[in-house]
Amino acid sequence: MAQHVETLVIGAGPAGLTTAYALAKAGREVTVLEMDPTYVGGISRTVDYKGFKFDIGGHRFFSKSQEIVDLWNEILPDDFIDRPRLSRIYYREKFYAYPLKAFEALANLGVWTAAKCMASFGWAKVRPIDKPATFHEWVRNQFGETLFSIFFKTYTEKVWGMSCDEISADWASQRIKGLDLGAAIIDGVKRSLGVRAKSSGQGAPKTPIERFRYPRKGPGMMWEACADKILALGGDVRMGRKVDGLHYDKLAKIWTVSVTCADGETEIYTADDVVSSAPIRELMQAVSPTPISVFHAGELMYRDFITVVLIGPSRKVLLDNWIYIHDPSLKVGRVQNFRSWSPEMIPDDVSTCLGLEYFCFEGDGLWTTSDADLVAQAKREIGKIGLMDPADVHDACVVRQHKAYPVYDDAYAEHIKMIRLDLKMHFPGLHLVGRNGMHKYNNQDHAMMTGLLTAENIIAGEIVHDVWAVSEDAEYGVSGAREVPRGERAVLRKVAA
Numbered sequence: 237m238a239q240h241v242e243t244l245v246i247g248a249g250p251a252g253l254t255t256a257y258a259l260a261k262a263g264r265e266v267t268v269l270e271m272d273p274t275y276v277g278g279i280s281r282t283v284d285y286k287g288f289k290f291d292i293g294g295h296r297f298f299s300k301s302q303e304i305v306d307l308w309n310e311i312l313p314d315d316f317i318d319r320p321r322l323s324r325i326y327y328r329e330k331f332y333a334y335p336l337k338a339f340e341a342l343a344n345l346g347v348w349t350a351a352k353c354m355a356s357f358g359w360a361k362v363r364p365i366d367k368p369a370t371f372h373e374w375v376r377n378q379f380g381e382t383l384f385s386i387f388f389k390t391y392t393e394k395v396w397g398m399s400c401d402e403i404s405a406d407w408a409s410q411r412i413k414g415l416d417l418g419a420a421i422i423d424g425v426k427r428s429l430g431v432r433a434k435s436s437g438q439g440a441p442k443t444p445i446e447r448f449r450y451p452r453k454g455p456g457m458m459w460e461a462c463a464d465k466i467l468a469l470g471g472d473v474r475m476g477r478k479v480d481g482l483h484y485d486k487l488a489k490i491w492t493v494s495v496t497c498a499d500g501e502t503e504i505y506t507a508d509d510v511v512s513s514a515p516i517r518e519l520m521q522a523v524s525p526t527p528i529s530v531f532h533a534g535e536l537m538y539r540d541f542i543t544v545v546l547i548g549p550s551r552k553v554l555l556d557n558w559i560y561i562h563d564p565s566l567k568v569g570r571v572q573n574f575r576s577w578s579p580e581m582i583p584d585d586v587s588t589c590l591g592l593e594y595f596c597f598e599g600d601g602l603w604t605t606s607d608a609d610l611v612a613q614a615k616r617e618i619g620k621i622g623l624m625d626p627a628d629v630h631d632a633c634v635v636r637q638h639k640a641y642p643v644y645d646d647a648y649a650e651h652i653k654m655i656r657l658d659l660k661m662h663f664p665g666l667h668l669v670g671r672n673g674m675h676k677y678n679n680q681d682h683a684m685m686t687g688l689l690t691a692e693n694i695i696a697g698e699i700v701h702d703v704w705a706v707s708e709d710a711e712y713g714v715s716g717a718r719e720v721p722r723g724e725r726a727v728l729r730k731v732a733a
């Protein structure tokens with residue numbers, strides 16, 4: 237028999253849990269269904285392997301939205317630690333501080349290459365490509381061809397699995413904005429001279445953040461605490477439940493949702509509102525009557541992600557949080573050093589736990605490589621970089637993350653536009669939130685803000701916030717901040733849905 241809930245939330249990641257927490261605090265009935273049998277947190281979970289804890293990637297807690305920072309503090313008042321950020325780039329057997337230090341980069345690159353960098357930078361400024369269309373052209377205009385080929389090309393192509401000539405310039409301008417070479421060089425010279433660089437804040441470049449906040453046991457700690465709070469407020473979080481069918485009865489305005497449980501059983505729920513943080517491509521294929529935009533949803537692309545964790549004794553102290561691997565001869569894209577994120581991620585005082593990150597497409601050669609072969613490859617590569625002796629690795633594990641990155645190809649924006657129109661016209665009560673839920677390549681803060689606004693829409697009983705207007709920095713509203721006190725703003729700010 238079907239169980240009825242006012243609001244059903246698909247996914248116990250940051251977006252789904254934030255929505256449910258806001259609804260539960262307002263006294264609303266809410267149930268979260270999560271397909272993972274064990275972990276809440278989604279991509280922001282913390283995996284536990286024999287007491288070794290690690291993230292999918294590494295999750296810095298940084299937001300320009302005070303409301304999100306306040307919410308983090310409310311959920312996890314006593315467990316944040318303040319961490320220094322140390323990251324480097326590995327390129328052709330040399331390490332470069334990141335952000336770059338001018339003299340070190342000069343010494344590593346050699347006078348000839350350094351001169352080439354400056355000359356090609358000057359040339360790009362004198363002769364910019366008119367209306368840059370691709371990532372390559374945009375970065376070349378900003379930094380010059382030589383810096384593009386050393387510090388952008390290989391890593392970007394590893395992450396996205398496509399040529400920089402196929403990635404749109406919009407993406408580059410969104411992700412690298414605020415990082416101009418003049419400022420980077422002045423900053424680099426200051427660093428080289430030991431003058432402390434200006435820390436980032438409002439209006440500062442987005443990339444070079446020197447310190448960040450982190451829950452002492454990883455980001456999963458935040459989402460476990462949030463799930464506990466939802467339960468304490470009378471909401472429900474049910475694990476091991478994959479939503480695989482959503483039928484909308486237009487006359488009754490009721491959703492019927494079918495779920496496959498981890499034990500193979502089926503459950504049926506009915507709901508007035510459904511909030512989905514599931515990937516749009518899968519969601520739309522599960523909706524009936526078949527949405528007219530289902531073709532558009534089917535065209536959305538994702539990039540997948542493998543972490544190979546290597547555990548062994550420390551030979552030398554490694555302070556980096558992570559190292560970008562720009563070297564084209566290695567498949568690994570980035571190496572995480574989990575002890576530097578928080579000492580509590582490691583269960584003893586002697587082990588080093590490194591996460592080698594590989595970017596791939598589900599089903600491709602890397603994705604389908606056996607765990608044993610992935611571990612062997614990771615050991616070879618870490619030996620080549622010189623961070624660990626392969627013979628010292630005494631334990632390892634592999635974690636595959638589906639759909640880690642929604643891909644922004646040339647057509648994605650048009651597909652999303654069509655899906656939004658279709659949902660607005662034919663499926664009211666189905667609310668999209670979060671990263672894959674909205675196909676937005678953004679951080680936790682953005683996912684959470686879309687969850688908060690969606691909860692307010694549900695409480696108001698109408699669309700009073702346009703969740704698509706939340707910026708990548710999780711800002712919303714005319715001034716970028718939310719001007720109206722909580723509770724009141726839901727009714728005061730009406731926006732076009």
Ligand SMILES: Cc1cc2nc3c(=O)[nH]c(=O)nc-3n(C[C@H](O)[C@H](O)[C@H](O)COP(=O)(O)OP(=O)(O)OC[C@H]3O[C@@H](n4cnc5c(N)ncnc54)[C@H](O)[C@@H]3O)c2cc1C
Nearest residue numbers: 247249250251271278279293295296479514670671679680
């Ligand atoms: C490598 C990497 C590094 C990152 N670093 C940072 C960082 O430093 N700081 C930061 O703030 N953010 C970072 N992020 C982004 C962050 O992980 C995401 O923004 C955030 O997790 C998105 O939350 P979400 O709830 O929208 O989606 P998700 O985290 O994807 O959660 C969605 C949940 O829905 C569940 N689900 C999906 N389909 C179904 C279904 N049919 N039925 C039931 N459940 C379902 C999934 O299992 C999952 O638990 C990083 C991401 C990556 C990939």
